[in-house]
Amino acid sequence: MSKDCNDVFCFAVSRCAVSPTGDKLYITSPDRHKLLTLAKDGSILATFMDPAVKFLTGLHVTPAGQVLVCGLDSKNIIQVDSKGCMKLATLATRSDGVEGPFSVCYNRITDSIIVGQWEHKKILVYKVK
Incomplete structure (x- = not known):
C-alpha cells in the first residue's frame, strides 16, 4: 500500500498531538x-x-508523555521517546493482528491501546502489561 504524491491519497501531514x-x-x-x-x-x-516504520499515520501522546505512532504500510504500532528521536518499543505488528493501523489511542482507565484500521472492519484492543 505504498503511497506517493501522485496518488489520490497524498498526506504531507496526517495527525498532530501536543505533549502533556x-x-x-x-x-x-x-x-x-x-x-x-x-x-x-x-x-x-x-x-x-x-x-x-513506513507511512506514519496515527499518533497519540499519553498523559505520561509516551508517544504512540502507527506505521500504516509497515503494519505496526511503535512507541517513540518524548523527544521524538528514537524508537523505544514495537508495541504491535502484523503477527498481533495489525493490518492497516490508522489511529491509535491509549485508554488509561482500561490500561489498553486501541487501534483503528484503514479499510478493515476491526478495532484492535491490546492490554498493556
Whole structure:
C-alpha cells in the first residue's frame, strides 16, 4: 500500500498531538515516513525516521508523555521517546493482528491501546502489561 504524491491519497501531514506539558507538538508526515517534533515557536526539535516504520499515520501522546505512532504500510504500532528521536518499543505488528493501523489511542482507565484500521472492519484492543 505504498503511497506517493501522485496518488489520490497524498498526506504531507496526517495527525498532530501536543505533549502533556504543552511545550512540544508532534506531527506525522506519512509521505515522508517521518515524525516531526516541533517547539511552540514552530522550530523543529527532532525528526524521527525508521526504515521499519513506513507511512506514519496515527499518533497519540499519553498523559505520561509516551508517544504512540502507527506505521500504516509497515503494519505496526511503535512507541517513540518524548523527544521524538528514537524508537523505544514495537508495541504491535502484523503477527498481533495489525493490518492497516490508522489511529491509535491509549485508554488509561482500561490500561489498553486501541487501534483503528484503514479499510478493515476491526478495532484492535491490546492490554498493556
